[in-house]
Amino acid sequence: MNANLVAPTPSAYTYPLLVKQLLVNALSLHGDQEISYRGEMRYSFHEFRHRIGRLASALSALGARHGTTVAVMDWDSHRYLESYFGIPMMGATLFTVNVRLSPQQILYTLNDSDAEIVLVHADFLPVLEQIKAGLKGVLQIVVMADGQDAPATPLPLAGEYETLMAQASPDFKFGDFDEQTKAATFYTTGTTGDPKGVSYSHRDIVLHALVASTSLCAQREGQRLHREDVYMPITPMFHVLAWGLPYVAVLLGLKTVLPGRYVPEALLKLRQSEQVTFSHCVPTILQMLLTASQEDPPDLSGWKMIIGGSALSPVLCEAALARGMDVFAGYGMSETGPIVSLAQLPPGFAARDPQEEVRRRCSPGRPVPLVDLRVVDEEMRDMPRDGRGQGEIVLRAPFLTQSYFKKPEASEELWAGGYLHTQDIAVMTPQGFVQIVDRIKDVIKTGGEWVSSIEVEGLIAEVPGVQECAVVGVRDEKWGERPMAFVVRKAGMELDSTAICARLLEHVDSKRISKYAVPEADRIAFVSEIPKTSVGKINKKVLREQSL
């Protein structure tokens, strides 16, 4: 067979897709654009590029080279954004440490990742001090004093971030290398087993940025991004590269606001003072923003916000829409880039009833360009796109994690049959809208039926007086499993379990759910809070343990 490949002339530049290429026009066209840290300090994209050079020079002096893993433990800051670029651009790997994990888990991930250098905010020094004895590969620790005096610590420090930056040259020469070079790594916060290391290549990051940009910008109006938006992430920068959107913001030359540690009042203030128009966060944060702004409500109108991480409930979506926010869901996982679908309303969308637009905005939406998203049965056959046929979401896209670090079996399981398995059970509508039914492991098998824990949660959330709830399956001798609900009451509201049962039975009458989906009254527990994982998802593992 004639391979029929294009043949570069010897002098041709073959252009690997590298993180540094995202900066080319950010600098030449938007050099005066601003990066703001908490509204307290700001600098230009030009200065940003100089600081990226300084960071690479400083890390070089500490021994970092092509292939070195450099860990970062920080709040969302300009320093983090510098690391997003400077560390990969020098051929090193950026490791975004999940600072909400336990010290022992952090120790595990630092050792498993072979991190050699750690850039650590003073707030997290105590964690490092605690795990110091167990650290195997870490040779250098750089503290980020964040404008304060560097705190006293028994750890051997290589220096303070700003001091090292000031001493380093901005003229680091960023070379070319293979686009499959590992640019970033982090750990999935699965609820079972050890955290698993995920990584992305330069090519993955560039393609994800282009695909996400295309999809976000292409919307005619609303639910879109454009060159005049002001961007502020409210998904931690350690969390799947803040969904890849800081790279999109720099690529498009957007003013970028890094909010530091998340404090709802401070976020709301920044939104106003910096005129933020585009953000993304998990539902818990959105709920906090709405709650914090209830009294003397600031103007939230026009604030576009992608919601992901866990399901956006219709109640929360409506509350945000009522405040004028343009909220819509996105879907993805640590292993998927992450953005593989967005709940943008399709061209010509006309809601049949007032609830339909809300349902659409709350769904994972429709796949973005180049993403082959299928809903399949256990033999990998496509389910009918009728909004009813349930199957697992499996994926192909040009930016998916190719394997877990040092975990060949889990990697093969992830990619069984050549598609990435999300373990999310979903249905798809004829228009390509995906609706998650449940996680494979959270589906409740009762009396021969499958009950979606998420669907029951949604219906309970609609009951007046419910602040938040979670449903898990618990062992039952007769039925195999039965649903059990954990409910947080709204402050000052009366509510008992029979009222919840009564409301759910109405949905049985209207055929919305099966009678098996209604928990017995004694399997509805009122609690003061729902346990969450480090990234704000309901921790069903803990709930299952509590229900034993």
Place this chain on the structure above:
Amino acid sequence: MNANLVAPTPSAYTYPLLVKQLLVNALSLHGDQEISYRGEMRYSFHEFRHRIGRLASALSALGARHGTTVAVMDWDSHRYLESYFGIPMMGATLFTVNVRLSPQQILYTLNDSDAEIVLVHADFLPVLEQIKAGLKGVLQIVVMADGQDAPATPLPLAGEYETLMAQASPDFKFGDFDEQTKAATFYTTGTTGDPKGVSYSHRDIVLHALVASTSLCAQREGQRLHREDVYMPITPMFHVLAWGLPYVAVLLGLKTVLPGRYVPEALLKLRQSEQVTFSHCVPTILQMLLTASQEDPPDLSGWKMIIGGSALSPVLCEAALARGMDVFAGYGMSETGPIVSLAQLPPGFAARDPQEEVRRRCSPGRPVPLVDLRVVDEEMRDMPRDGRGQGEIVLRAPFLTQSYFKKPEASEELWAGGYLHTQDIAVMTPQGFVQIVDRIKDVIKTGGEWVSSIEVEGLIAEVPGVQECAVVGVRDEKWGERPMAFVVRKAGMELDSTAICARLLEHVDSKRISKYAVPEADRIAFVSEIPKTSVGKINKKVLREQSL
């Protein structure tokens, strides 16, 4: 050195960037979207996919396989769009034949490209008949009767397009292969030497589509593309893949209108009946559209149009804006994908004077994402970005032609020093706007000064009574070269050369041009038309010969 590459698990799908991937969501999300041919027939994206399968099956039956070059000679049609996808998707190479070349040039390109199969519209059969004896590699000829009876021809025909399609299976299995596989080829219509073969890989086409989409969609309002646009190319589909925009349209799921042979009245009718909102063309076509619609003027407002191929003059731009069209220039060449910059107004743009917006819209604009566009001197040093320092535009981008077919010397010249040389002389403003001064070979060297032929053309075009003009350098014993102008008068207008000289001397007084730029009165020739190349550019080679 630790190469530090991501390591795919054996079952992982490594996702080559292939043309077929542009279809994934076009089909799953926009399967009911329409493709219209001249408004006379239309089918859905679903049907489009079936026809792509049939085309590949039919070509297979004729012997096409991975690496075969399949030539297409057609007006802009749904058949051409099918070829854009079906031929590359089967691993073959689509050769878009420039049907405006002379029969001898067409013969040269068919032989040079090693084309084995030709799909030819009945209108172009006479050309093939004429060159039949010289055809070396062509084994199969498929005629496209375009709804008529297939004409009688002495050529041995393999069949008629629709007949072969009807007999072929839609279920062709499009496999995966190297993303560097040659997807498309065509010939540059340079004014010197033989036409040179240019090719693009699957990766080039996909990346160009993503980058063009991102840039076109990201604009806040105006000069932008979005998911509800209706697309109609008015740049021939043989011309640099119609600037890559049919791929963008399918990627975004846009209604796509193929206008057949370009007839201004028919184009205007289609614009109205199909509610076209987004097009692209060369200035000559725009001029024809405006002229054809002068009487009983149809509504052109809101018609977004990228102008490229040659410079958009301020006069023409103003005329289009006055009709409500949203025209703006793009820049690129056969070798560059082609789109490397777009004249989108930057965020916050506020014109200092009424002419400034027009000037901006007429300029090549600013580089699109990932494109490293430099203006350099002969030693490849960057010129100051002050709007005055003249140098050559050189480029790096992830979708540039890597070599000319069978032309190693020309290929090395194109890529000298690792940057693609455009041979366009330009200046760049501090905001990154590029302004072309001239082609390297069209600059007029006179009395030790360099005079831009384009600048003089622009000033002559402003003189009342001038319909069109062209300026070239002619040999002069005393001055080396002198400018010579060819001018077409507007119908019924009086105009002589002294009037033109007088107007140009005013610009000398105001320091806009040097006195050397003003042609002598006897070097201003009035002609009935300006010779054009096959793609509508001024043919300066012919003018230089006429002026000898």
